[in-house]
Each structure stands twice: as C-alpha cells, then as structure tokens.
Amino acid sequence: MNDNEILFEYLLRLGDNCAILGQRLAEWCGKAPVLEEELALMNVGLDLVGQARLLLDYAGKVEGAGRDEDQLAFFRDTQEWRNFLLIEQPNGDFAKTMARQMIFDCFQYLQFEALTASKDKTLSEIAAKSLKEITYHRRHSSNWVIRLGDGTDESHAKMQAAIDELWGFIPEMFDMDAVEDAMVAAGIGTDVSVLRARWDDMINSILTEATLQRPEDTWSVRGSREGKHSEHLGFLLAEMQFLPRAYPDAKW
Amino acid sequence: MPENSTESELPLYEVFIRSKNGLHHKHAGSLHAPDAEMALTNARDVYTRRSEGVSIWVVKATDVVASSPEDKGNFYEPNDDKLYRHPTFYNIPDEVGHM
Numbered sequence: 001m002n003d004n005e006i007l008f009e010y011l012l013r014l015g016d017n018c019a020i021l022g023q024r025l026a027e028w029c030g031k032a033p034v035l036e037e038e039l040a041l042m043n044v045g046l047d048l049v050g051q052a053r054l055l056l057d058y059a060g061k062v063e064g065a066g067r068d069e070d071q072l073a074f075f076r077d078t079q080e081w082r083n084f085l086l087i088e089q090p091n092g093d094f095a096k097t098m099a100r101q102m103i104f105d106c107f108q109y110l111q112f113e114a115l116t117a118s119k120d121k122t123l124s125e126i127a128a129k130s131l132k133e134i135t136y137h138r139r140h141s142s143n144w145v146i147r148l149g150d151g152t153d154e155s156h157a158k159m160q161a162a163i164d165e166l167w168g169f170i171p172e173m174f175d176m177d178a179v180e181d182a183m184v185a186a187g188i189g190t191d192v193s194v195l196r197a198r199w200d201d202m203i204n205s206i207l208t209e210a211t212l213q214r215p216e217d218t219w220s221v222r223g224s225r226e227g228k229h230s231e232h233l234g235f236l237l238a239e240m241q242f243l244p245r246a247y248p249d250a251k252w
Numbered sequence: 253m254p255e256n257s258t259e260s261e262l263p264l265y266e267v268f269i270r271s272k273n274g275l276h277h278k279h280a281g282s283l284h285a286p287d288a289e290m291a292l293t294n295a296r297d298v299y300t301r302r303s304e305g306v307s308i309w310v311v312k313a314t315d316v317v318a319s320s321p322e323d324k325g326n327f328y329e330p331n332d333d334k335l336y337r338h339p340t341f342y343n344i345p346d347e348v349g350h351m
Binding site for chain 2 (some may be wrong): 034035036037039040043136138139143144147151
C-alpha cells in the first residue's frame, strides 16, 4: 500500500465506527424507554453521523477515486467496512446499548484526544471538534452504566449480563497492525495499544462505582480489519443502504 | 424502586436555563430523571440542543414551594391600587441597558 492508501484505510477505520454506531442508535428512534432518553440517544447518534461524514468525506478525497461520503457510506458491502465488531452488535435491551456505548465512548475519547495532536491537520481538526461531543457521550453512557449497575436487582443483572456479553469484543479495539504502525510512524495516527492502560482505569472505576464485576478475559473475537464481520452488519447495511441503492442519486 | 406504578416513575425535575444573552435563569420546562446529575444531562439534551443556553439549573419539582391559587386575594390584590410602588414615571436612558 502507498501512503495515500494507508491513510484511506485508517480513515475508514475511524469513520466506519462512527457511521455504524450512529445507525445503531437511530434504531432506537420512537422506541426509547422515556422521551428524555430518546432525545439523548438521537443527539449522540447524530453527533456520530456528523463525525462519520467528516471522516468519510476526507477519506474519499484522500482516495482520489471520486467517491464522496455518501458513496462510501451507501455503496460499500459488508467486507469493505472497517468498524469494530463491537460497534455492529445489535442494540439488545437498553442496558446492552449503554454498555456498548460506554465501552466505545471511553475508547474513542482516548483515541481522538491523541489524534488532536496528529500531524495531519484535517484529521487533528476533526478530532478536536469531535472530542467535545465524545466527552459528553462518555458522561452520558457511564452515568447510565453506573445507575443501572448500582440500581435495582433487575437493572444490575441486566447491566452485568450486557458487560459480560460484550467483553470479548474489546481486545480487537487495541490491536496494532501494519496500517496502524505506519500511521504512528508518520505522526498521523495514535498507538492504540498504549491507550489500553488508561482505558482500563476508566472502565474499572466505572464498574466499581456501578458495583459491577469486571469479567475475566476468557474469549475474544477479531476480524473487522480484514472485513470479517459478524452476521449482524449485513442486516444493518441492508436497512441503511436500501434507499440510495434502490434509487441512486435520489434527492429529498 | 417501589412496586407502585406512580411511585416507580422517575422523579420530576423543573429545568431553568440561562440563555446566552439572558441575565438570569428562566423556567424552560420539566423532565423526568433518575437523579439530579442525570436531570442535568437530560436537560442539556431536551432544552439546549439548539444552543439555547449557557447554564442550567435543575430542581426537584417536589422541592419547589408554590403559592396556592386560594391565596390570590390576600397575596396580590392589595397591591393593585398602590400605583406609587411602580417606578413607571421615570424615563430610563438607553445607556442604562437592562434593569
């Protein structure tokens, strides 16, 4: 891969997480447990879609093949997506949605905080803009994890089950590979493997306050870097991409 | 949480927002939240998503002490005929700004 191809791949990894999680949160529209939370979920989701737009728009320009943000979002198949497996996991109940969100918010906060120092000016500006949003997302999701964990017996059990169910998707987020290494060497990307210690501190303090048990690291799954996704992503893309594929260039 | 359905609803909070150019907090509405911290974040999402505010207060609705409608007569009506209490006879120069 040449430099541009590596940067393109790297931007897809960043942008695809935002796009898919934004879509997942949008699935709560009209179904959230209370009105207040409906608005919160949509706010967070739209923030993520906004971040995805900036990152995919930039990725399209770096690629130089004439693809814009919409073409990257709506005309790529499952194997071409680079979002973490964690991100595409179904919403489940509200506890699972919040557990997934908290796990990712803490990660994205650390990642984008580091990216504000990127030598790539466009990327550092996108990171700085997004970081304010992510700071709020993290507060919102960790608040819920703490309150449901340290809530009733039922909410505690549901939140613990959600954390347990998602725990094996975490190691993938901190993997380094040739693309990540090259981006770190170029001063553009950040070494996610060194973020793990701070992420652990954050998560441990949230889990402790929530009276939740940190699961044992007994299993893990990987594959998003090679486009090997869980079966859930295809269904998500089918819904998200239907309209632009059925009516290309539709305007509304 | 209590089994009783009305009691198991999340408590109600009254929300007060100070807008960018506003001088004081104004009542914006109310919302349900599990506690004060979540009421603040909910208020941010419900009432300030179009940049309406720079500061938020939330108060548990049960902590608001309100005058009752029956007090209307003895509370307010005696003031109606005391015009001299209103400083309406002065011209305020523009430079003074908000008063």
